[in-house]
Amino acid sequence: MTVKITVERPGVLTTVQDWPGRTGYWQVGVPPSGPMDDLSFRLANQAVGNDPGAAGLETTMSGPALRFDTTTTVCVTGASAPVTVDGTAVDPWTPVTVPAGSVVDVGTATGAGLRMYIAVRGGIDGDVHLGSASTFTLGTFGGHRGRVLAAGDVLSGGGAAVVAPPWRIPSDHVPALGHRWELAVTEGPHGAPEFFTREDIATVLGHDYEVHFNSDRTGVRLIGPRPTWAREDGGEAGLHPSNIHDNAYSVGALDFTGDTPILLGPDGPSLGGFVCPVTVVAAERWKLGQLRPGDTVRFVAVRGDHAASIRELGVARRASSPAVFSAGGDGDDGVLVRRDGAVPVTYRRSGDDNVLVEYGSMTLDLALRARVHALHEALVAEGATGVRDLTPGIRSLQIKVDPDVLSVPRLTGLLEELEDALPDATELVVPSRTVRLPLSWDDPSTREATERYMHGVRADAPWCPWNIEFIRRVNGLDSVDDVYRTVYDAEYMVLGLGDVYLGAPVATPLDPRHRLVTTKYNPARTWTPENAVGIGGAYLCIYGMEGPGGYQFVGRTTQVWNHRHPSTAPGFEEGTPWLLRFFDRISWYPVSTEELADLRADLAAGRGPGVDVTDGTFSLAEHERFLAENAAPIDDFRALQSAAFGAERAAWAEAGEFG
Structure with missing residues (x-):
């Protein structure tokens, strides 16, 4: 049954999203998008009997008013906001029958939380682009014409298969929202003592950060103490000690862009040249969607196997479970394995669903990129079940997995096996x-x-x-x-x-x-x-x-x-x-x-x-x-460049640029 939905009032940043969003394109810079609070989104779909990933609406702070031309079932979840049907108040987290011609009005969020989700029985149609209907507004694709909704837009819904009758979400399954948040994180990929000092990491894990008003779906900017850093600069990667040779990011990584910490969101960049000391575990990333300017955030390190326990609770029970099962991370600075040899390899943890493989020292060397390419090809040929994305960087390869299908320990073992069989990098000849x-x-x-x-x-x-x-x-x-x-x-x-x-x-x-x-x-x-x-x-x-x-x-x-x-x-x-x-x-x-x-x-x-x-x-x-053949003039150029670079860095240090 097709439902026509007319946007009477668009609300703020209202977009069509589906779950898990646009996957498989991380290596060419396409983020997954999808709901920022995927927990509330999936519960809304379950309430109306949809598949958890069916397309619905996400809105921020102030919701839309939508007119339905056909009788249907709707559920609103997420941050607490008044919801009415033709002016009569209805309960959130509850499937509601909406008569033909009626208007569902979602008001302004009050209290804790930031985003609301609207599910329609049978889903909402969106422009499918690269396999997903999720809206990526920065790229202007997906959803409704690649943009936020506007007054007068007309959407279609009800066309997707339903899987169950409507179901009221039990109160103990409703996510607990507040203004003080604990986020479970794993150590890594880039921590102490290589990039941050031990004191810096203790500060990250022992200090309350404030959510900055300049936050969005690309990332949640935080206000907090400035690191002292374990390095003077980033060498060839840049003057600031946060700079590294570009590598892939994980959604939920705490990315230090210079001295500014940013939690990367589902519309965030796939590749960049900044260090990330900790990463929010997959099952806790829904919280990023409800962080409101002025809220406080505390990061709590957990072991990788505890992250698995959070996932195993399932969608509903996870909402009301304790955020942290036992404080204390793995104690390995995010490093899973180090291998010595002609080309040293470091396997770094990036959340509970990514491993970042780094080759050699922190230098620009095309032989290291050749090694990355060889591993990339070997993994493609292996065709391991559970691998979701392979994203090469300058001297690294990030492997994203479904951790319930291919765990990080099993993946690390597979990577070591493949490493032993890789050809010499000098054999590289590529188109x-x-x-x-x-x-x-x-x-x-x-x-x-x-x-x-x-x-x-x-x-x-x-x-x-x-x-x-x-x-x-x-x-x-x-x-x-x-x-x-x-x-x-x-x-x-x-x-x-x-x-x-x-x-x-x-x-x-x-x-x-x-x-x-x-x-x-x-x-x-x-x-x-x-x-x-x-x-x-x-x-x-x-x-x-x-x-x-x-x-x-x-x-x-x-x-x-x-x-x-x-x-x-x-x-x-x-x-x-x-x-x-x-x-x-x-x-x-x-x-x-x-x-x-x-x-x-x-x-x-x-x-x-x-x-x-x-x-x-x-x-x-x-x-x-x-x-x-050109070693001598290359060395002369580098010496001149290094002297100028050093002088600039010294001037920065004298001016207090590094804290």
């Missing part, structure tokens, strides 16, 4: 296309983003007011013209995708003499224009969409993500919305601001010549021969 892209140097949109940052976030940052001058200074170059020539002369190899979403490459020059090293914004920007080009650490990134960011701007280019998918845009493959692939080589040619605007408009409209792509291969052995 490697040359992709020529236009670059509008110092584009006005990037200048605008820097100005917004200075007005709204931080005016005294060392990289302001002009990122390119900062890049010149920190690399010891004579003029900004040297920065220009270096960027346009370089050939950048794509080592990861999804660095700040949607096919965004993290790439590094093949010739080390072209590797300009910078630090990332601290705190991060709140706005970056789509397809801005920036440098952070020794890496270049093209931002796949508008959003936050931290790389130092050099310009802007054309789209690396096809929003017309599944239609073909020039240069894109049919059915594949991302332009770039691992090991592609990017080179730039200069265009004016006006020329770039025309190119972007043509690509968005599905016309024009598209992107210049030439097939080829990359051999690690040949690359290493090039490095050996």
Whole structure:
């Protein structure tokens, strides 16, 4: 039975979501999305007899008013808010029969909690994109036209199969909401003593953090003490000690973007270059959706096997169970196993559903990326049941699993077996296309983003007011013209995708003499224009969409993500919305601001010549021969760069930039 649902009032940030959301695309920068409080969402679906993952609505703080043209059953869960049908109050957490022509009105949340969920018997139809109807508003896909609902929108519902009769949620199954929260976390992936001091970790686990008002589905920003850090800087990854070579994140990770702690949400980035000392266990991540500005959060470390106990309680009983079964983590600093050898390997815990495999030391070495690629291919060939996502970084591979199918200890054992059988990295020969892209140097949109940052976030940052001058200074170059020539002369190899979403490459020059090293914004920007080009650490990134960011701007280019998918845009493959692939080589040619605007408009409209792509291969052995033949001038460049980098770091320390 089809139900037409007319939005009389949209509420705040009301979107269509399903559960578990959009899975399998983490490696190209597509987050799962889905309900931020998946517990309340699934209980709402159970109440109306749906499959727990059926599409429904999520709303924030103040709910919508919805008119139904056909008699149906609805349930509202989540934060406490008044709910009426044609002006008559009805109970939340209870399936309610809504007569044809009636209006369900969800008011403003009162007291604790932030988000409400609305389930309709038979589900709500949404635009399915990459396997899910969940709305990802930053990417403008899924849900209803890829956006939040607006007055006058018309949705369809009732078309999905129901699995049970309506069922009132028992009171002892209703999640307990408050203003003081305990979140069960596991240690890792990056803790003490390598990245944080022991005192820093004790502070993370022994201090109340406050939820900042600038929080959303990408992440919950927290206010708390500043770490003292175990390192002076991030080396090639950046000047700040929070900087690391880019690796995959887990939803629920506590990500220190500089000195600012952020709990990553279901719309958060898949890849980035910041350390995460602890990760909220999967069964507790629903709480992130109910954290309200001003609430306090306390992290409590639990053992990995206790995280499994929380999961085993099931959807309903978990809500009213104690948050922590026994305080005290595994005591291993998040490190599951260390293996010595020609290429050392570290297996790090990232929640109870991810293992982060890291190779070698904290350096930029393409041989380590080759090792990552070999492990990635071996895991794909193995086809292990329970593996959900494989996301490579610069010197790492994150393996996400369904922990009830493939536990972290079993996965670690499998990884060690595969490691013993991997080929030598120097044997790597992979497809490697040359992709020529236009670059509008110092584009006005990037200048605008820097100005917004200075007005709204931080005016005294060392990289302001002009990122390119900062890049010149920190690399010891004579003029900004040297920065220009270096960027346009370089050939950048794509080592990861999804660095700040949607096919965004993290790439590094093949010739080390072209590797300009910078630090990332601290705190991060709140706005970056789509397809801005920036440098952070020794890496270049093209931002796949508008959003936050931290790389130092050099310009802007054309789209690396096809929003017309599944239609073909020039240069894109049919059915594949991302332009770039691992090991592609990017080179730039200069265009004016006006020329770039025309190119972007043509690509968005599905016309024009598209992107210049030439097939080829990359051999690690040949690359290493090039490095050996040019060792002396490479060393001279690095010495000059290191001196400038050190001087900048010393100036920062004297100014109190590191606390």
